[in-house]
Amino acid sequence: MPALLEVVDLKAAYGQTNVLHGISFVVDEGEVTTLLGANGAGKTTTLRAICGMVRTEGEIRYAGERIEGKATEDVVRRKIGHVPDGRGTFMELTVEENMKLGAYTRSDRGVREDFERMFDYFPRLKERYKQQAGTLSGGEQQMLAIARALLLRPKLLLLDEPSFGLAPLIVRDIFEILGRIRQEEQVSVLVVEQNANLALALATRAYLLETGRIVISGNAADIRNDETLRRSYLGY
Amino acid sequence: MQGVLHQILSGLATGGIYASLALALVMIYQATHHVNFAQGEMATLSTYIAYTMVTAGWSYWVSFIATVVVSFIMGVVVERVLMRPMTNAPVLALVGVFIGLLLIVNAMTGWIWDFTIKTFPSPFHSSTPLLGGFLSGHELGSTVVTLVMLLCIYLFFRHTSLGLAMRAAAYNPVSSRLVGVRVGWMLALGWGLAAAIGAIAGMMIAPIVFLDPNMMAGVLLYAFAGALLGGIENPLGAVIGGFAVGVIENLGGAYVVGTELKLTLALVIIVAVLMIKPSGLLGRTVMSRV
Amino acid sequence: MSGEITAEATEASTSIRTQPSTRARPVPFAVTVIVLAGAVALTFLVSNYHLFQLTMLVGYAVAILGLNIATGYNGQISLGHGAFYAVGAYTAAILMSNFDVPYWATLPIAAIISAIIGFLIGFPALRFTGLYLALTTFALAVAVPQLLKFKGIEDWTGGVQGIVISKPEAPFGLPLNPDQWLYLFSLGVAGLLFLFAWNLIRGRIGRAMMAIRDHALAAEAMGIDLALLKTRTFAVSAMYTGVAGALSAIAVEFVAPDSFTVFVSIFLFVGLVVGGVASITGAIFGAAFIVFIPNIAEQVSKAAPGAIYGVILIAFMYLMPSGVAGLLRRLYHRLVPSSR
Numbered sequence: 021m022p023a024l025l026e027v028v029d030l031k032a033a034y035g036q037t038n039v040l041h042g043i044s045f046v047v048d049e050g051e052v053t054t055l056l057g058a059n060g061a062g063k064t065t066t067l068r069a070i071c072g073m074v075r076t077e078g079e080i081r082y083a084g085e086r087i088e089g090k091a092t093e094d095v096v097r098r099k100i101g102h103v104p105d106g107r108g109t110f111m112e113l114t115v116e117e118n119m120k121l122g123a124y125t126r127s128d129r130g131v132r133e134d135f136e137r138m139f140d141y142f143p144r145l146k147e148r149y150k151q152q153a154g155t156l157s158g159g160e161q162q163m164l165a166i167a168r169a170l171l172l173r174p175k176l177l178l179l180d181e182p183s184f185g186l187a188p189l190i191v192r193d194i195f196e197i198l199g200r201i202r203q204e205e206q207v208s209v210l211v212v213e214q215n216a217n218l219a220l221a222l223a224t225r226a227y228l229l230e231t232g233r234i235v236i237s238g239n240a241a242d243i244r245n246d247e248t249l250r251r252s253y254l255g256y
Numbered sequence: 257m258q259g260v261l262h263q264i265l266s267g268l269a270t271g272g273i274y275a276s277l278a279l280a281l282v283m284i285y286q287a288t289h290h291v292n293f294a295q296g297e298m299a300t301l302s303t304y305i306a307y308t309m310v311t312a313g314w315s316y317w318v319s320f321i322a323t324v325v326v327s328f329i330m331g332v333v334v335e336r337v338l339m340r341p342m343t344n345a346p347v348l349a350l351v352g353v354f355i356g357l358l359l360i361v362n363a364m365t366g367w368i369w370d371f372t373i374k375t376f377p378s379p380f381h382s383s384t385p386l387l388g389g390f391l392s393g394h395e396l397g398s399t400v401v402t403l404v405m406l407l408c409i410y411l412f413f414r415h416t417s418l419g420l421a422m423r424a425a426a427y428n429p430v431s432s433r434l435v436g437v438r439v440g441w442m443l444a445l446g447w448g449l450a451a452a453i454g455a456i457a458g459m460m461i462a463p464i465v466f467l468d469p470n471m472m473a474g475v476l477l478y479a480f481a482g483a484l485l486g487g488i489e490n491p492l493g494a495v496i497g498g499f500a501v502g503v504i505e506n507l508g509g510a511y512v513v514g515t516e517l518k519l520t521l522a523l524v525i526i527v528a529v530l531m532i533k534p535s536g537l538l539g540r541t542v543m544s545r546v
Numbered sequence: 547m548s549g550e551i552t553a554e555a556t557e558a559s560t561s562i563r564t565q566p567s568t569r570a571r572p573v574p575f576a577v578t579v580i581v582l583a584g585a586v587a588l589t590f591l592v593s594n595y596h597l598f599q600l601t602m603l604v605g606y607a608v609a610i611l612g613l614n615i616a617t618g619y620n621g622q623i624s625l626g627h628g629a630f631y632a633v634g635a636y637t638a639a640i641l642m643s644n645f646d647v648p649y650w651a652t653l654p655i656a657a658i659i660s661a662i663i664g665f666l667i668g669f670p671a672l673r674f675t676g677l678y679l680a681l682t683t684f685a686l687a688v689a690v691p692q693l694l695k696f697k698g699i700e701d702w703t704g705g706v707q708g709i710v711i712s713k714p715e716a717p718f719g720l721p722l723n724p725d726q727w728l729y730l731f732s733l734g735v736a737g738l739l740f741l742f743a744w745n746l747i748r749g750r751i752g753r754a755m756m757a758i759r760d761h762a763l764a765a766e767a768m769g770i771d772l773a774l775l776k777t778r779t780f781a782v783s784a785m786y787t788g789v790a791g792a793l794s795a796i797a798v799e800f801v802a803p804d805s806f807t808v809f810v811s812i813f814l815f816v817g818l819v820v821g822g823v824a825s826i827t828g829a830i831f832g833a834a835f836i837v838f839i840p841n842i843a844e845q846v847s848k849a850a851p852g853a854i855y856g857v858i859l860i861a862f863m864y865l866m867p868s869g870v871a872g873l874l875r876r877l878y879h880r881l882v883p884s885s886r
Contacts, residue, residue, distance in 0.1 A: 071434065092433035108431035110424055121424050124417060125436035168435065291677055293625070293684060341864065347676050351623050352819050352863040355812055359856030367849035473808060477688050480681055516696055519689040526685050530670040530678060 057229035101174030111154030122171030271502020272402035296476030302455030331451025376462035487536025612786025618824035621759030626683025628810030634791025660788020668780035708802025822869025
């Protein structure tokens with residue numbers, strides 16, 4: 021399979037502080053790839069770099085095109101859905117309006133159908149449809165964020181710590197749904213996680229990021245089964 | 257009692273104009289957290305444009321619509337050219353640009369149309385009092401125009417995808433970019449809308465206060481007071497605040513301070529709101545103490 | 547660009563040190579003496595009309611210095627300092643015409659009244675972020691002419707007509723005509739006020755003022771009483787501008803409501819920005835700008851000064867946010883590298 025996203029020697033900095041020191045990785049078409057790492061390793065920055073939200077050096081190739089240096093809006097309009105760090109909920113708007121914004125750039129007729137599919141994944145969103153999104157629980161906001169990103173009909177979905185700050189049961193639910201989404205949607209996924217166990221179960225390929233450098237890369241299943249690796253790097 | 261009712265109705269009529277301008281201010285405030293001190297002068301310029309069209313023999317409503325369109329474009333251009341490079345500038349620099357804009361527009365209107373006071377036509381000819389003598393034709397007409405405009409704006413923001421995107425961009429620019437909203441253009445559209453609203457407010461007030469380059473200074477003050485009264489973060493609040501200020505101004509002018517101190521009343525409202533309920537009647541308290 | 551940053555950094559770092567001897571003075575002592583001597587010499591060199599203009603310049607310099615204390619050094623944006631200018635002017639005129647107070651004695655009274663009004667106006671708005679003060683003061687400035695026309699105080703203010711006063715003669719039989727004397731008198735008053743401001747700003751209070759401007763939360767954590775210091779600063783600022791208004795009223799020999807429209811406030815603001823925000827000498831350049839530009843521009847059109855002010859204001863915001871004073875400081879540092 022050809023790579024949908026290919027990142028080569030990517031560097032990124034906030035002001036004077038370098039966060040990424042030249043990382044390279046690929047996301048294959050139709051697969052789930054995960055970036056693992058501790059807090060501050062540069063996972064979120066990597067996703068932001070892909071979406072043109074930080075200043076970067078290096079190459080980002082997506083669907084045969086160089087997208088580094090493009091404005092966030094233009095990256096997104098190339099069908100890259102981003103579930104950001106902190107979920108990015110429009111707190112003042114309703115669930116309905118949040119979802120409509122997800123489909124903002126689309127003019128095709130499939131939007132209605134896609135709304136129904138989202139309700140199928142996340143029945144909660146249907147119950148809360150007319151409510152202000154600020155009143156949703158953390159888990160519900162995470163669901164809303166995923167639905168919002170999927171409503172773009174993305175070719176590539178970037179997920180920033182979908183488990184962050186959620187109760188274990190809800191995390192399990194969300195990862196179950198992500199598993200379904202992997203099966204049912206035609207989307208490649210790049211998921212960033214601290215919870216390595218869950219992410220490795222979902223992914224086919226994994227990279228381990230440590231203070232802005234990739235230290236391990238390989239088949240997700242292999243990493244999952246390699247006890248020494250798990251113990252020394254992933255801590256479980 | 258008849259007198260009080262008359263004052264209230266006629267206060268609501270001018271209040272609608274304050275409400276419009278307050279709404280224009282709040283729209284820009286919500287998106288950028290800046291107060292456009294040149295909003296009044298821009299409205300004056302729009303009114304002069306309408307004046308030129310009408311005196312050139314165009315029909316009133318053609319001139320009206322043309323002016324709204326031209327003002328909208330003017331607002332967009334100002335945002336793109338003047339405000340955009342200042343996106344991350346300190347507050348003082350932004351205030352400087354607003355004041356510079358105010359000076360330039362004020363000077364331009366004086367230069368082109370000179371400083372003499374001009375009469376501005378009203379499309380609502382009837383000089384016979386309506387509603388049992390409570391309202392003049394212009395007062396009633398301008399209230400209707402204002403209400404129709406407010407309704408259109410409400411429908412636009414509530415029920416169109418562009419309106420939704422504009423609200424989203426104001427609330428959460430980062431997330432808006434992540435769903436593909438062109439936030440920069442939303443700001444420019446906001447400026448355009450604000451300028452168009454200001455133009456309507458200017459054309460509605462001009463027959464009452466007469467047209468001169470400083471026409472909107474007082475109106476802007478009432479709009480400030482209205483926006484603060486209703487809550488500067490809340491468009492609906494600003495509209496209600498604007499109407500309330502119109503009524504307070506009229507009742508206060510008639511029964512308390514006299515017409516000579518009407519502007520001071522606006523100042524008193526502003527200070528009172530800051531002292532008693534700084535977030536406004538409908539606002540959330542989001543201001544920082546520092 | 548790098549030159550600017552270095553210059554700013556130098557100033558910031560020196561202002562934290564406590565030993566005055568190590569502190570690079572913003573303007574060398576010799577320059578100050580030469581400028582002052584030149585200013586005094588002008589008394590005998592130029593016509594009475596030009597002396598009148600220079601007196602106005604001195605007045606505006608004090609007014610802008612006042613605005614600078616609040617806006618430049620303390621970060622409180624005021625768009626209504628014209629109101630305090632009007633208060634000072636009317637105080638002087640009313641005292642001179644209604645109570646036969648000698649002109650020099652009106653200045654301290656104008657100072658006190660302006661400071662009180664500054665305190666009262668600043669108090670409600672200063673608890674909030676900068677824009678609220680800008681808004682309130684702007685509203686005040688717009689309302690000023692109407693307040694001055696108010697019938698209830700017409701006996702004092704003279705209503706729409708205003709008050710005519712006359713220029714004082716030189717005291718002690720000095721061989722000076724009234725214009726010469728008033729110019730020197732204003733220069734003396736301004737000199738004292740500049741010295742006082744300089745002392746205030748380089749001292750402990752000045753550092754606290756700037757700490758509030760640059761980082762209010764940190765300043766509060768350091769134990770600075772924000773509300774108290776901000777209202778007091780604003781009162782001092784209003785006081786300066788009030789004294790300036792009194793000086794100008796005596797020089798013009800006339801006050802009327804329509805001389806104190808919102809544009810006075812706006813012009814002071816323009817002077818502040820053009821001269822240099824947070825610069826004491828900047829006040830002088832700013833004053834020169836707002837006195838002389840209209841003279842030149844009005845030959846083109848009545849509207850031209852406003853347009854020029856507007857264009858220059860925006861141009862400064864984009865190109866030279868540190869004003870004329872900042873530009874000169876950079877040039878000075880470039881020409882005299884040892885001054886860094």
